[in-house]
Amino acid sequence: MNAVNILEQIQNQYASFSKNERNIADYILQNKAIINNMNIKDFATNVNTSTSSITRFCKRIKVDGFVDMKIALRSLTAVSPHREMPTIFDDIYGYYTQVIDGTNQMVDNERLEQIIDLIKKANRIFVYGIGSSGLTATELSQRLIRMGLNVIGVSDSHLMIINSSIIKENDLVIGISNSGETIELIESLKIAKRQKAKVVALTSYKNSSLTQVADVNFYGYNSRFVNNTVFVNTQFGLMYLIDVISTFLLQDDNLNYNMNTTIQSVLAYTKNNEVKGITG
Structure with a gap:
């Protein structure tokens, strides 16, 4: 081995x-x-x-x-x-490189295709995450919104429970948890499953409680396996997965068109406000 x-x-x-x-x-x-x-x-x-x-x-x-x-x-x-006298920059570069390499080794193309298919077919998409995973959930939900998809990001545990109780059969829930053991998230996903919604999990650990609930699991390398004594972004592996998912979705002409349209709209809005600020 x-x-x-x-x-x-x-x-x-x-x-x-x-x-x-x-x-x-x-x-x-x-x-x-x-x-x-x-x-x-x-x-x-x-x-x-x-x-x-x-x-x-x-x-x-x-x-x-x-x-x-x-x-x-x-x-x-x-x-x-390694260099004889590595700098802090070298250390951080090394940490991130290991996380990316580790995550890349774990990416399963078949699972990725299943996730892309579920996202495209879903009537509504809800992205759940708490704490630092909540920030990752917000990033993913904003990307999907800009592709014209019907998406809501939820980072409050009580709102997750409420939302899951009224979810429908054709909805998709994406749960994000590095540990795969976030209790409130897991309970919310169980409720969503009882409502017959599809569930996708982004996590670092196979055989965690989260993976037992999800229909499809997508794994990222956990940065604690590189070094847990320094401030290294714990979400880095999961963000890599989000980049992969986003890039594959943008191969769809309609989603790509929607993304470009939203970018142009934001740029036009910003330009108009700058002109108003100068002239007004």
């Missing part, structure tokens, strides 16, 4: 890991470059666990043992050369 597959295995199973397994996973993901210089005893000491736990964890992510895991991780760090 190569390193990319190891990282995918960890992210795919992360939601079902025990606390000890998550500690091991977090250490691997945040210290990939230095693990090669450790033996299994040093690694176990750093994670505050036993060598047998490390071995079991390796089996769970489908590698034969600690040495095989190091070999696979070494191949990952080998393709990412």
Whole structure:
């Protein structure tokens, strides 16, 4: 197994890991470059666990043992050369590159086609997200509105419940949650499902509670798997997915025309107000 597959295995199973397994996973993901210089005893000491736990964890992510895991991780760090004195800019560039690469590996074309089809066929589209995921939901809803689609973005948990209770069979709900465990969001989507609406989930974790509700799941790489000790945008992987969805939708001539029309309308409005400000 190569390193990319190891990282995918960890992210795919992360939601079902025990606390000890998550500690091991977090250490691997945040210290990939230095693990090669450790033996299994040093690694176990750093994670505050036993060598047998490390071995079991390796089996769970489908590698034969600690040495095989190091070999696979070494191949990952080998393709990412670092400078002797990296700057903050280098660090951030490295974080974002890893998130994009990881997300790109997880994109499934068949799922993408299903999502595009559901968006085009929906009578109404509701985009749900809370907190930072609420900002991502707002971004997606605004893009879809500019394509001429009937879209409402909802970031208030109470409004989600209310909205889901009156949703119709031909409606589509897109739920966004990095963790896939946002309780209010999941409950709202369950209500929407009972109303026979279709549900799409954008999240980072396979086998999370959110993925059990959705008809179609679309996965982004979680930035915490790169580094959770610095201020790195947790929505970056999901924003990449939104860019992919938007770009594919704009291949439709009608949606593309609507987008260009809205852009021209905004530009004309801005220009007219600037003229009024100067002359008035």
